[in-house]
Structure formats: C-alpha cells, structure tokens
Amino acid sequence: MSSSGQSSEASRLKTEGNSLFTRNDFTGAYEKYTEALKHDDKNAVLYCNRAACSLGLNRSVASYKTLSSQATQLDPAYTKAWGRLANARAGLNRPDQAVEAWERAVGAFPAENLTAAQQKQKEQYQGELAAAKAKLDDLLAHPREPQGIVRLQDGDxxxxxxxxAMLPELQRTGVWASSAWVADYTYQEWKRALSAMKEGRVMHTSRGAGYFGRQGVVEGLTNAIIADPRVFHISDQDFLTMYNRQMMFEIAQTKAWTENGSRDVMKQVPERLRAEGWDVVRPALSLTVRGWIMRAFLEDNLKNNVVTALDFYTSALEVLQWGQELYKDVPFSEKGQIFQPTFIRGVKSLRLDAFMKAYTKERSANPKYSLDELLAGAQELLDELVGAPTQPQTVDDYAFILAFHRYPTGQAHAIRGFYYNEKARALRGTVQGLSRAVVDLYLEATKAYTEASACYPPDEESYPWYLHCALQAMWESVGQVKCLLALLDSMKKSIVLVKRIWEFGANWTSGPNSTPGFVVHLEKDMMLRDQLLEKMRRGEINRDSLVSLQGDVIIRASNAWA
Known part of the structure; x- marks a missing residue:
C-alpha cells in the first residue's frame, strides 16, 4: 500500500475510533486507534487518543503516561498531548513533573490570534498549572509523614x-499457631535484601559513573512485603535513593519493561519469547511485575496515594493472571516464581487492601470503587482457597501456611464483614432507624468478622482487632450479654499475647493519618467489658439480656425483631 493509502486507512480508522469514543466504547475505540497506528505510527493524535481510551478503561496510569509521552515526542506543539501527559504525571503523584508538562501545554498555544476554543482550553490549562504549582508548593512546605511505618526505637x-526471641520456645513446644513465625520469616527475607542493596556502589570509571550492585534485591523486598506488609520499615534515610539506584541497575541487567503498561507488556512478551526465550524473558518479566508491586506499595505507604497504588497493583495482577493462563503448561523453573499461585494470591491481597482503602476514601465522590467489586474480590480469594492446606506438615511450613493460606482467608472474611457493615449502615440511613433487615446485616457482619479472627493465631494483632470489629457490628444493633462477653473474653486473653510481639508495631500504636492505633480501641472495649460485668453484679442485667450502646453507656434493649 502506498504512503497515501496508508494515511487514508489510518484516517478512516481514526474516524471510526472517534465515533466509538464519543459513545464511551473505549475498548472498541482503543482497538481502532491501535489498528490505525499500524498504518501511521508517527501520528501524535492517534497516540493521544489511545491514551484517553486507556484512561477510560481504567488501565494503568503508567500506560496512559507512556502513550501521552509518545504523542508529545512526535509533536512537541500538540497541546492536548501535553495536557494528558500532565494529568498522567499527576496521577502518578509526581506534581513536579506535572507542573513541567502543564507549562509545556500552556506554552504550546499560539502566541496570538487564538480561536475561541483555543482560548478556553488555554485558560483551563492555566488553571490546572496553577493548581499543580499550589500542590507542589504545599508538599515542599509540608512534607507528608509516611503512614503505617514502624518508627525506629530500641531494637529489642x-x-x-x-x-x-520467642522462636526457640515455640519450636521446642511445637506451637505453630503464632505470628512470630511470619514476623521472623519476612524480616529475614527483608534483611537479606536490604543488606544486598546496601552493597551497591556508585563508581567512577574511564567510561563515566556507573552503579555496581547485586541482583535479586527487588525480588527479596517484594517476597517479604507479599508475605507480610508490616515488615516494611525504613532504617536508613537514604532508603529511597538506594532503592531507585538498585531498580535502575536491575532494569539494565534484565532489560525489564519500564514505560510500558500491562497491555503493552502482554503484547511484547510472546514476541520476545520467540526471539530470546525464557532465560531472557523470565528475569525481565519478574522485575517488571515486582517493580509495579514495589511502586504500588510505596505510593500507598509513603505518599498516601492509594489510587495510584491500586493502579499499579492492577497492572501487576493483569499480567500475572494472563501469564498464568497462557503459560499454564510451562514449568515454574522456566516461567518464574511470580506465576506461583501463592505469589499471585499475595498480590491479590495487597490489591484488595488498597481497593478497600480507595473505596473508604472515595466512596462518596468516585463510584468506580464498588462495594460489590470488593466483595467479589474477597469471594474469589475464598473460592481459590477451598481445599488449600490449613495445617503445616513441618517447621519450614509454619510461616508459609500462615502467610499464604490462613491470613488471606482471614482477610477475605474481614472484607465480607466490612461489606455487610456498610450495607447495614446504608440501609439504616434509608429507613431512618433499625429494622429486621438492618439487624440481620449487622449479624452477618458479626459472623464474618468472627470467622476472620479465627483464621489468625491468638498472638496476631488481627485476632483481637477483628473481634473488635465484630463487637462494633453487634453494638450497632443489639447484642446478647453472653455473646458480647464471649467476644470480650477472647479479646482480653489475646491482647496479652499480642503485646508480646506487636506492642510497638505501627498498627498497634497508631493508625493511618495519625488516628489511634488498635490498642486505644481495644482498651475501650475492655472498659465496656468491666461495665457489663458490673451491671451483672448489680443485677441490672443477666447473661441472656439484650443490650445496646449509647455513647459509652450500655443500656438494656428489647428484642423488637424476634
């Protein structure tokens, strides 16, 4: 086909893509623009339009950034492409780069004789530039304190x-149901990776500066985080600098994908496999996925940017599930450990946690974070764990069974509890009070949270915390004294055990955004327990009585829904 024929075909496909885009058929439009680029791969408008489809499909913000960046490279005067690149950079929580892109967007407009549409768009971009600058100035003036991070203190x-320190006694007595096994396992993995990363050095040679380090650091860090995210802690103020250098070093060694979204990676993997084989593709794909996981985790826990975190987790999971199905007959020794079911389950757990944070943060403003989708993710975890081992066979299995079988099961049940609790609150607001249906939902929440608690060892902080959540659901309606006391007594015994390990952990001492940690809520629960026992001692209630909570006071209630 002649060049003019190619241009004509690209134009036709672009027109069809535009038509689909206006009808919000982003999948169809994306495919049309992709097909058009095969005929005209230097067309900045096609890249820019495909970027808009990518965003409409809720695909990776990194992919959106890549496509927008390609458009600006092809046409540096393309204002809309700069605007989309600025939005992508803002979505990746890089206000400094967003400011730069907005400045380029504003500067790309003609100096004079603007049309009315151009003038309107320029004013919009100037407003976006001002907002981005204000955000950057605020971040520079008020650096955000990382959330959920263990502050360094006395090492013991x-x-x-x-x-x-507990493991020798646990091993001697054969006790495997202890969070000590997971805490030690993940810390050893984290420590080995961190030590290897610290060996990296910037060295100057006759060919210029270079970084020399050890491979496998990112693998070790992600393995630890997937097993137990609480292991993440910063003991060196240069951690992020070291990590970024290490990541660039490993990218250079493995030829991992850097600016590509999940769709591009899934397209290019088969092509690279045919040309280079698994020995080359395996480390590149592993680092790509693990890099997304680390980026997601850092966005969430250091920048409090859970929306971007969710985006990167989603990209990682898309590639993992795609490869798991496409290469199901390829041995793990060939395709890599990232396709192991337990690794993928760990990523699902991290993504579910981020999704619940995003839902909680955006529930009133952004309906795309659906409560039903959250429940579906939890149910997916439960379905795949049916028949999975719940009891270890050897000492080496202790941490593994807890981290990849029992903990995800507990998380899934806890999400079910959260779901029923949210449904109950919404229905209660609609009917303006308690009803049989509302009470039933709270009961379902209580049952789900109790099931969640039972999945954890008694010295794991999630054990009393999910009992607390069950208790809160019960207080929201009415509870029978003997049921409340059963929860409270289990919590009381567990708190003593939990403090042996987690007393100075981040969750125990403080929550996100400087909210009170677990211990504050659990201490209040113990005060309510004392109040219940005192009312029983005075004969005001008995074990079969129904009670509810008004403020911090327990009152007797009637069974209006029997």
Whole structure:
C-alpha cells in the first residue's frame, strides 16, 4: 500500500475510533486507534487518543503516561498531548513533573490570534498549572509523614526481634499457631535484601559513573512485603535513593519493561519469547511485575496515594493472571516464581487492601470503587482457597501456611464483614432507624468478622482487632450479654499475647493519618467489658439480656425483631 493509502486507512480508522469514543466504547475505540497506528505510527493524535481510551478503561496510569509521552515526542506543539501527559504525571503523584508538562501545554498555544476554543482550553490549562504549582508548593512546605511505618526505637522492642526471641520456645513446644513465625520469616527475607542493596556502589570509571550492585534485591523486598506488609520499615534515610539506584541497575541487567503498561507488556512478551526465550524473558518479566508491586506499595505507604497504588497493583495482577493462563503448561523453573499461585494470591491481597482503602476514601465522590467489586474480590480469594492446606506438615511450613493460606482467608472474611457493615449502615440511613433487615446485616457482619479472627493465631494483632470489629457490628444493633462477653473474653486473653510481639508495631500504636492505633480501641472495649460485668453484679442485667450502646453507656434493649 502506498504512503497515501496508508494515511487514508489510518484516517478512516481514526474516524471510526472517534465515533466509538464519543459513545464511551473505549475498548472498541482503543482497538481502532491501535489498528490505525499500524498504518501511521508517527501520528501524535492517534497516540493521544489511545491514551484517553486507556484512561477510560481504567488501565494503568503508567500506560496512559507512556502513550501521552509518545504523542508529545512526535509533536512537541500538540497541546492536548501535553495536557494528558500532565494529568498522567499527576496521577502518578509526581506534581513536579506535572507542573513541567502543564507549562509545556500552556506554552504550546499560539502566541496570538487564538480561536475561541483555543482560548478556553488555554485558560483551563492555566488553571490546572496553577493548581499543580499550589500542590507542589504545599508538599515542599509540608512534607507528608509516611503512614503505617514502624518508627525506629530500641531494637529489642521491634516486632521481628521480639518474634525471633520467642522462636526457640515455640519450636521446642511445637506451637505453630503464632505470628512470630511470619514476623521472623519476612524480616529475614527483608534483611537479606536490604543488606544486598546496601552493597551497591556508585563508581567512577574511564567510561563515566556507573552503579555496581547485586541482583535479586527487588525480588527479596517484594517476597517479604507479599508475605507480610508490616515488615516494611525504613532504617536508613537514604532508603529511597538506594532503592531507585538498585531498580535502575536491575532494569539494565534484565532489560525489564519500564514505560510500558500491562497491555503493552502482554503484547511484547510472546514476541520476545520467540526471539530470546525464557532465560531472557523470565528475569525481565519478574522485575517488571515486582517493580509495579514495589511502586504500588510505596505510593500507598509513603505518599498516601492509594489510587495510584491500586493502579499499579492492577497492572501487576493483569499480567500475572494472563501469564498464568497462557503459560499454564510451562514449568515454574522456566516461567518464574511470580506465576506461583501463592505469589499471585499475595498480590491479590495487597490489591484488595488498597481497593478497600480507595473505596473508604472515595466512596462518596468516585463510584468506580464498588462495594460489590470488593466483595467479589474477597469471594474469589475464598473460592481459590477451598481445599488449600490449613495445617503445616513441618517447621519450614509454619510461616508459609500462615502467610499464604490462613491470613488471606482471614482477610477475605474481614472484607465480607466490612461489606455487610456498610450495607447495614446504608440501609439504616434509608429507613431512618433499625429494622429486621438492618439487624440481620449487622449479624452477618458479626459472623464474618468472627470467622476472620479465627483464621489468625491468638498472638496476631488481627485476632483481637477483628473481634473488635465484630463487637462494633453487634453494638450497632443489639447484642446478647453472653455473646458480647464471649467476644470480650477472647479479646482480653489475646491482647496479652499480642503485646508480646506487636506492642510497638505501627498498627498497634497508631493508625493511618495519625488516628489511634488498635490498642486505644481495644482498651475501650475492655472498659465496656468491666461495665457489663458490673451491671451483672448489680443485677441490672443477666447473661441472656439484650443490650445496646449509647455513647459509652450500655443500656438494656428489647428484642423488637424476634
């Protein structure tokens, strides 16, 4: 086909893509623009339009950024492409780069004789530029404190050190149901990776500066985080600098994908496999996926940017599930450990946690974070765990069974509890009070949270915490004294055990955004327990009585829904 024929075909496909885009058929439009690029791969408008489809499909913000960047490279005067690149950079929580792109977007407009549409768009971009600058100035003036991070203190008080001190006795007595096994296992993995990363050095040679380090660091860090995210802690103020250098070093060694979204990676993997084989593709694909996981985790826990975190987790999971199905007959020794079911389950758990945070943060403003989708993710975890081993066979299995079988099961049940609790609150607001249906939902929440708690060892902080959540659901309606006391008594016994390991952990001492940690809520629960026992001692209630909570006071209630 002649060049003019190619251009004509690209134009036709572009027109069809535009028509589909206006009808919000982003999948169809994306495919049309992709087909058009085969005929005209230097067309900045096609890249820019495909970027808009990518965003409409809720695909990776990184992919959106890549496509927008390609458009600006092809046509540096393309204002809309710069605007989309600025939005992508803002979505990746890079306000500094967003400011730069907005400046390029504003500067790309003609100096004079603007049309009315151009003038309107320029004013919009100027407003976006001002907002981006304001955000950047605020971040520079008020640096955000990382959330959920263990602050360094006396080494003996840190959870993993306390856990390590307990292991000899646990091993001697054959007790496997202890969070000490997981805490120690993940810390050893984290420590090995961190030590290897610290060996990296910037060295100057006759050919210029270079970084020399050890491979496998990102693998070790992600393995630890997937097993137990609480292991993440920063003991060196240069951690992020070291990590970024290490990541660039490993990218250079493995030829991993850097600016590509999940769709591009899934397209290019088969092509590279045919040309280079698994020995080349395996490390490249592993680092790509693990890099997304680390980026997601850092966005969530250091920048409090859970929306971007969710985007990167989703990209990682898309590639993992795609490869798991497409290469199901390829041995793990060939395709890599990232396709192991337990690794994928770990990523699902991290993504579910991020999704629930995004739902909680955006529930009133962004309906795309659906409560039903959250429940579906939890149910997917439960379905795949049916028949999975719940009891270890050897000492080496202790941490593994807990981290990849029992903990995900507990998380899934807890999400079910959260779902029923949210449904109950919404229905209660609609009917303006309690009803039989509302009470039934709270009962379902209580049952789900109780099931969640039972999946954890008694010295795991999630054990009393999910009992607390069950208790809160019960207080929201009415509870029978003997049921409340059963929960409270289990919590009381567990708190003593939990503090042996997690007393100075981040969740125990403080929650996100400086909210009170677990211990504050659990201490209040113990005060309510004392109040219940005192009312029983005075004969005001008995074990079969129904009670509810008004403020901090327990009152007797009637069974209006029997």
């Amino acid at each position: 008080q840190l959870p993993w050190n306390r856990a390590a």
